[in-house]
Amino acid sequence: EVQLVESGGGLVKPGGSLRLSCAASGFDFSNAWMSWVRQAPGKGLEWVGRISSKTDGGTTDYAAAVNGRFSISRDDSKHTLYLQMNSLKTEDTAVYYCTTLIVPDVFDVWGQGTKVTVSS
Amino acid sequence: SYELTQPLSVSVALGQTARITCGGNNIVSKNVHWYQQKPGQAPVLVIFRDYSRPSGIPERFSGSNSGDTATLTISGAQAGDEADYYCQVWDSEGVFGGGTKLTVL
Numbered sequence: 430e431v432q433l434v435e436s437g438g439g440l441v442k443p444g445g446s447l448r449l450s451c452a453a454s455g456f457d458f459s460n461a462w463m464s465w466v467r468q469a470p471g472k473g474l475e476w477v478g479r480i481s482s483k484t485d486g487g488t489t490d491y492a493a494a495v496n497g498r499f500s501i502s503r504d505d506s507k508h509t510l511y512l513q514m515n516s517l518k519t520e521d522t523a524v525y526y527c528t529t530l531i532v533p534d535v536f537d538v539w540g541q542g543t544k545v546t547v548s549s
Numbered sequence: 550s551y552e553l554t555q556p557l558s559v560s561v562a563l564g565q566t567a568r569i570t571c572g573g574n575n576i577v578s579k580n581v582h583w584y585q586q587k588p589g590q591a592p593v594l595v596i597f598r599d600y601s602r603p604s605g606i607p608e609r610f611s612g613s614n615s616g617d618t619a620t621l622t623i624s625g626a627q628a629g630d631e632a633d634y635y636c637q638v639w640d641s642e643g644v645f646g647g648g649t650k651l652t653v654l
Binding site: 491540 | 637645646
């Protein structure tokens with residue numbers, strides 16, 4: 430069974446940093462493209478970014494709203510996806526979901542999400 | 550940037566057919582994907598590439614795409630289909646519609 434488990438969320442002050450993790454199991458993680466999608470409280474879904482498999486170059490793409498502040502990486506040996514979030518703003522408050530991708534743009538399997546609150 | 554427009558809400562009688570639209574400029578030129586999200590849960594992919602169903606999704610769910618409108622159709626709507634539904638395309642980045650709340654009466 431494909432499973433994605435996010436962790437690392439919490440309360441952080443504006444301007445602070447946080448790293449989210451997504452532990453993957455039940456599929457060939459090293460050959461999977463992965464993505465992060467977020468959802469602000471009471472709002473809709475917003476794409477954050479994606480990373481290709483290492484064999485496809487390990488390239489990353491980001492939404493304009495987070496480009497330059499957020500960074501996606503992966504550790505295939507640990508079957509884990511990461512989202513490093515720097516210079517956090519109050520508008521980054523959301524539940525962050527990790528997803529697999531049906532290449533290149535279909536968010537296939539979703540984790541249960543981890544909540545990030547940016548507040549002073 | 551590319552925009553997707555969905556109605557805020559759609560209502561359907563139990564057992565009838567619900568249609569949720571997703572509008573976008575020449576959306577027919579794009580692959581449209583649909584997600585179902587029930588309260589307190591993560592989204593679930595129900596239709597991808599306009600009309601394909603992932604394994605485990607009932608045949609009641611179907612999709613179409615023409616001109617400036619893509620449509621998710623739920624035939625024989627059930628109480629368990631009450632949820633928010635989001636359409637999504639790729640336009641240099643992932644783009645989601647604002648979501649539609651489906652109510653089954």
